[in-house]
Amino acid sequence: MNIGVGRRTPTLYVDGGSARPDPVTGTLTPNAPLAEGAHALTYTLTDAAGNKSPQSSPLNISIDTTAPAAPAAPANYNDNVGAVTSPTSTAGTTDDTSLA
Numbered sequence: 001m002n003i004g005v006g007r008r009t010p011t012l013y014v015d016g017g018s019a020r021p022d023p024v025t026g027t028l029t030p031n032a033p034l035a036e037g038a039h040a041l042t043y044t045l046t047d048a049a050g051n052k053s054p055q056s057s058p059l060n061i062s063i064d065t066t067a068p069a070a071p072a073a074p075a076n077y078n079d080n081v082g083a084v085t086s087p088t089s090t091a092g093t094t095d096d097t098s099l100a
């Protein structure tokens with residue numbers, strides 16, 4: 001999460017927890033990798049006198065690292081070559097070498 005450089009001391013909140021700020025790049029990194037599911041990222045700024053701002057509006061994100069299940073086998077193919085054709089052929093043998 002990049003909040004820009006030259007800000008006062010930032011604190012990132014990931015679902016209520018905090019994170020590490022990098023004052024050079026202006027990035028905030030969660031202390032632990034985000035788990036699957038929905039997360040709300042907010043941050044505050046603290047000035048030199050120690051006054052902390054209210055939390056920002058959340059940036060809502062969803063972590064999804066799970067691939068979908070394998071799709072079903074193809075049901076048919078388009079045989080559009082030769083004397084025998086069918087747009088939904090299920091024949092085990094064909095003279096058509098193109099799926100289109």
Ligand SMILES: [Ca+2]
Binds near residue numbers: 079080094095096
């Ligand atoms: Ca054919």
Ligand SMILES: [Ca+2]
Binds near residue numbers: 079080096097
């Ligand atoms: Ca074809």
